[in-house]
Amino acid sequence: MTIREHDYEPIPGLPERLPAGEKLLWQGAPSWRVLARRAFHVRKVLAYFALLLAWQGVVGVYDGAPLETFVGAAIWLVPMALGATLILGALAWANARSTVYSITSRRVVIRFGVALPMTINLPFKVVKDVSLKTYPDGTGDLALELGGDDRVSYLHLWPHVRRWHFANPQPMLRAIPDAAATGRLLVMALELARRDAAPPPAAAMPSPPAAAHLAAAG
Numbered sequence: 001m002t003i004r005e006h007d008y009e010p011i012p013g014l015p016e017r018l019p020a021g022e023k024l025l026w027q028g029a030p031s032w033r034v035l036a037r038r039a040f041h042v043r044k045v046l047a048y049f050a051l052l053l054a055w056q057g058v059v060g061v062y063d064g065a066p067l068e069t070f071v072g073a074a075i076w077l078v079p080m081a082l083g084a085t086l087i088l089g090a091l092a093w094a095n096a097r098s099t100v101y102s103i104t105s106r107r108v109v110i111r112f113g114v115a116l117p118m119t120i121n122l123p124f125k126v127v128k129d130v131s132l133k134t135y136p137d138g139t140g141d142l143a144l145e146l147g148g149d150d151r152v153s154y155l156h157l158w159p160h161v162r163r164w165h166f167a168n169p170q171p172m173l174r175a176i177p178d179a180a181a182t183g184r185l186l187v188m189a190l191e192l193a194r195r196d197a198a199p200p201p202a203a204a205m206p207s208p209p210a211a212a213h214l215a216a217a218g
């Protein structure tokens with residue numbers, strides 16, 4: 001019998017069974033193609049090699065070099081570009097395959113890691129706000145701003161973390177399909193959890209519970 005790395009999970013993506021009263025609302029994973037473009041920057045790498053090849057051609061024409069010189073440069077650069085693209089694409093595929101995002105009625109769980117699988121639990125009580133960034137193809141990123149003294153490691157979480165936020169890293173559900181619908185579901189779950197956790201208001205001075213909102217990510 002073959003035992004795979006995540007066979008121990010009682011529910012795929014979760015390290016243990018959910019406690020009584022907690023419900024699994026949504027699970028998903030990054031699109032590896034989108035991850036390759038936006039996290040591993042495959043297109044930028046290809047553009048870089050294309051510029052190098054174009055520069056070789058311009059310099060060759062300006063110097064009056066023979067065609068063989070340009071062909072030699074192309075023979076050297078094209079395999080390098082293809083090799084870099086294949087490596088980055090394989091990394092994106094492996095990251096997407098090993099990642100499961102879960103939203104329950106009480107928390108967000110991110111299971112990730114290619115060589116060293118890890119799981120991070122983010123109870124709703126530590127989630128201060130949610131930011132959504134969508135793209136024309138319907139995919140998008142959901143970043144979670146953490147409140148209080150709760151911190152996560154930027155390097156440990158990458159690429160499932162909002163870029164440039166080093167001082168206060170924000171875990172992120174990255175490159176997920178139908179991100180807008182998932183964002184609405186997460187905000188509703190947060191609002192329900194906060195409403196249930198809020199103490200009953202005084203009879204003389206009723207006040208509504210704090211509500212989460214879906215902010216647009218920059």
